[in-house]
């Protein structure tokens with residue numbers, strides 16, 4: 001038996017319990033609380049992913065997704081300052097060089113200054129042109145540095161959101177759609193961070209500055225520029241509602257297409273086997289055309305905004321030119337100043353045109369951020385009542401005490417008043433028809449969900465009183481459908497305990513009989529397993545999963561036996577590995593094979609979420625109850641109660 005000492009409280013425990021508190025308090029204050037929660041997230045580190053658990057729950061998408069993107073920016077104050085500064089310098093030098101050039105032209109055309117007096121201004125002009133180019137390069141650099149850091153933060157938040165809701169939320173979403181949110185939707189926000197949010201600040205400052213200088217020349221053209229600037233700034237608002245709806249539909253369609261592509265790639269073998277490749281291509285074609293329609297609608301509206309912007313800019317410049325020309329004609333403005341006035345007007349419009357250009361993407365940015373926050377603000381599937389692990393080690397004594405559980409309200413209960421225990425070091429086999437509730441018992445013991453009624457306990461402690469991380473320390477699982485990452489055999493085993501030494505991993509591999517086949521792999525333990533372990537057989541994948549559980553060394557083990565048929569050699573190796581991993585552990589065995597069932601100390605028969613029978617194989621096989629019927633079913637009517 002393996003009594004494990006309780007692990008020290010981790011930062012994630014603390015954060016997860018804080019989440020519980022904030023969950024209850026604040027779902028309506030999502031946007032305002034966001035600022036505070038954002039500030040708790042430290043830069044670029046894994047704890048950042050943990051700290052976001054403090055975010056208030058906001059089921060569904062945020063109502064103000066763009067506003068929710070803004071506070072993230074202030075997590076990098078130095079870069080914010082540098083981005084604004086570089087933007088101001090870039091536009092400032094740009095305006096200065098244009099104004100200086102215009103003044104020089106005016107002087108040259110009117111002959112107001114002698115030629116040799118213009119040498120210094122020409123040198124100054126060249127210097128400002130070079131400075132403007134350098135500042136522009138710097139601005140692009142820092143703005144993108146900021147944007148890509150924020151994208152990385154968002155992706156960590158997203159993964160954290162997914163983890164908090166796993167596995168329930170994942171069951172209801174398509175892989176390609178989620179991958180689309182993590183990659184493409186996050187990428188879309190780059191527009192906002194690199195080209196929109198701080199550019200608005202710079203555009204406003206430059207426009208006000210240029211208009212101010214113009215005002216010094218003469219108030220009339222400055223007034224005209226101000227009116228047209230205000231009109232220009234309102235363009236993105238005119239069709240904002242339409243832009244939102246179109247952006248949302250476009251991102252959704254992209255998500256669906258991504259999901260279809262991933263579905264098709266994952267199911268390629270089946271499509272080829274059943275000759276459905278053409279049907280799939282047809283389906284993909286339809287989705288692509290649907291996406292095309294959405295993109296076209298979005299583009300049409302964006303084109304309308306572009307046309308309105310162009311018309312307003314042309315109108316503004318013409319008005320300024322007409323006003324300035326008439327002021328010159330009336331003698332209210334020197335002729336030499338005319339080019340400078342026009343150039344200043346162009347400079348005032350320049351950055352505003354730039355930001356209205358990026359503002360045309362706001363519909364998509366809003367929709368993308370809505371999809372992101374719909375994940376990050378998911379209410380946690382399971383909320384820890386306490387971050388404190390128990391004071392001493394817990395005995396690996398498992399109890400299901402009158403447990404009732406329903407996955408969703410529209411489904412019948414998966415477990416009803418289910419009561420059984422597994423004593424320390426004992427192996428109990430759960431058997432029952434498909435849908436009887438066996439896997440549900442495993443899910444509840446892992447605390448993937450919390451019970452609706454009754455309690456699940458380990459060592460007398462209600463799992464709801466233990467932090468999830470502590471439960472995961474106490475219980476490990478060897479699932480039926482083992483997921484292997486496309487990493488080496490060694491790394492896949494080490495997933496059980498990242499700090500395990502190579503020696504410990506090899507010892508676990510030896511006990512799980514992984515060494516037998518690892519030696520024959522091209523690069524031994526360094527051989528990549530392939531995506532989902534595609535380079536290995538089902539039995540080999542299971543043995544790696546057993547090695548993972550061994551290296552984790554949890555006192556309670558859930559073993560979900562694979563139903564697939566294995567060849568005799570694999571079967572023998574797997575059974576030996578199972579014997580090794582069960583040794584000294586409290587084991588819940590979801591068994592399908594008679595040989596495995598019989599190897600358990602006790603058998604619990606589940607029927608419709610309740611315990612129907614309980615006893616040893618010999619006791620139960622001798623009755624005329626559910627177990628005997630199950631055996632008859634499995635052995636084709638020949639009930640073998642003798643030795644195998």
Ligand SMILES: Nc1ncnc2c1ncn2[C@@H]1O[C@H](COP(=O)(O)OP(=O)(O)OP(=O)(O)O)[C@@H](O)[C@H]1O
Nearest residue numbers: 171407408411414433434435436437438439440441
């Ligand atoms: N994620 C889920 N959401 C909704 N209902 C679920 C979910 N998982 C299982 N169920 C339902 O709960 C009931 C018990 O399912 P469970 O998977 O525990 O049965 P099982 O005995 O393990 O079956 P099997 O031997 O086929 O794996 C079934 O009616 C099933 O449809």
